[in-house]
Amino acid sequence: MTGGNSTTTDDDEPVTTDDASAADQAAEPTVAGPADPTADGGADAPPSARTLPGGLLDDAEAARRYLAWAAVALLALLAVVATVRVYTSASTAIVRFVAPALRPVFEAAFNLVVLLLALAGITRLLRGLRAAD
Numbered sequence: 001m002t003g004g005n006s007t008t009t010d011d012d013e014p015v016t017t018d019d020a021s022a023a024d025q026a027a028e029p030t031v032a033g034p035a036d037p038t039a040d041g042g043a044d045a046p047p048s049a050r051t052l053p054g055g056l057l058d059d060a061e062a063a064r065r066y067l068a069w070a071a072v073a074l075l076a077l078l079a080v081v082a083t084v085r086v087y088t089s090a091s092t093a094i095v096r097f098v099a100p101a102l103r104p105v106f107e108a109a110f111n112l113v114v115l116l117l118a119l120a121g122i123t124r125l126l127r128g129l130r131a132a133d
Helices: 022-027 059-097 103-131
Strands: 005-008 014-017
Touching (some): 059 103
Antiparallel strands (some): 005 014
């Protein structure tokens, strides 16, 4: 036997060992392929992993992201216009139907509700865009 140590077991059968024992070799799993299955940017990779050489996103993903950002800008503009119109209408209703002593309280509460709704919508859209990164 070359290069190994010969020992005997309880069964008096010779066992040859090299640098690592056979039991240790059997316990170590072997990995075929890359450690991360999405590292190569394959079909099962998340959208952010599908990149072209040079780190550019593929055309469909880039178009989707641009459309999403355009939607955020358009919805923000629409929210500003709608907020101004609702604000003027609500202010008119408050002036007509609320006693003069309570008008500032009603106007402040209304403005706060509008602001919180706008921030919640924009936050949700931005989180969706960041999740795609």
